[in-house]
Amino acid sequence: MTLVGGVCPTAIKFARHLHRTHKVYPKDLWHPQIMTLGSVAGINTKHQPALNALYGRWVVIRKIYGATEGMFGQQRDENPAWVPNYDPFFFEVQTRSGIKMLHEMRAPTRWSLGEMGSLVVSTPILPRYKIGDLILAFRSPYFRCIGRDNWWTPLRYVWDEFMTLNLGRL
Numbered sequence: 001m002t003l004v005g006g007v008c009p010t011a012i013k014f015a016r017h018l019h020r021t022h023k024v025y026p027k028d029l030w031h032p033q034i035m036t037l038g039s040v041a042g043i044n045t046k047h048q049p050a051l052n053a054l055y056g057r058w059v060v061i062r063k064i065y066g067a068t069e070g071m072f073g074q075q076r077d078e079n080p081a082w083v084p085n086y087d088p089f090f091f092e093v094q095t096r097s098g099i100k101m102l103h104e105m106r107a108p109t110r111w112s113l114g115e116m117g118s119l120v121v122s123t124p125i126l127p128r129y130k131i132g133d134l135i136l137a138f139r140s141p142y143f144r145c146i147g148r149d150n151w152w153t154p155l156r157y158v159w160d161e162f163m164t165l166n167l168g169r170l
Contacts, residue, residue: 001030004055005064008037008047015054027056036074038064041147041157044080045164065145067131069123073143080166081142088124093117093135105137113158114138118149 004011004026015026026032032055037043043051043063051061063075065082072089073082084091084102091102095117108114114137120130134153136144147153 002033003036004032005036007039008043009040011035011037012047012050012054025054027054031056032059034060034062036062036064038066041145042160045166046160069121069126069129072121079142081138081144083141084143090122092120094120107137107139116154
């Protein structure tokens with residue numbers, strides 16, 4: 001097996017189940033080269049140590065950003081953020097200053113985080129569907145989904161960045 005893909009917490013639970021029932025880790029059976037994982041924030045920071053311990057330190061971990069409606073973007077390089085798939089989708093963001101196009105969001109400055117807002121996606125089937133995810137802009141073309149659109153999500157994101165010593169870096 002060279003690729004592990006899917007939901008990050010499920011990949012971690014599978015590895016722990018394998019160890020609990022068979023006394024081996026996935027890294028003992030396979031040598032995956034890449035993991036494409038999604039569904040939670042912090043895959044490249046908070047969850048990476050556990051993934052490397054379970055699947056091997058050599059495995060490359062890439063974030064995917066998708067939902068039932070489609071695969072909205074993926075991490076294309078070593079920067080722990082995703083790049084939108086603009087071809088099949090139309091992305092808007094509800095920010096404090098109103099609705100704007102995803103690519104129009106402001107990047108972070110030296111003293112502040114990038115602009116954030118709630119993602120609104122138009123798919124071939126669903127026009128202007130509010131996904132419910134909070135998106136944070138980095139330098140073009142990078143974005144992060146930092147969690148569900150709740151008042152505490154930015155606070156939890158900053159806390160997680162501080163605890164992993166990532167501090168908003170790409």
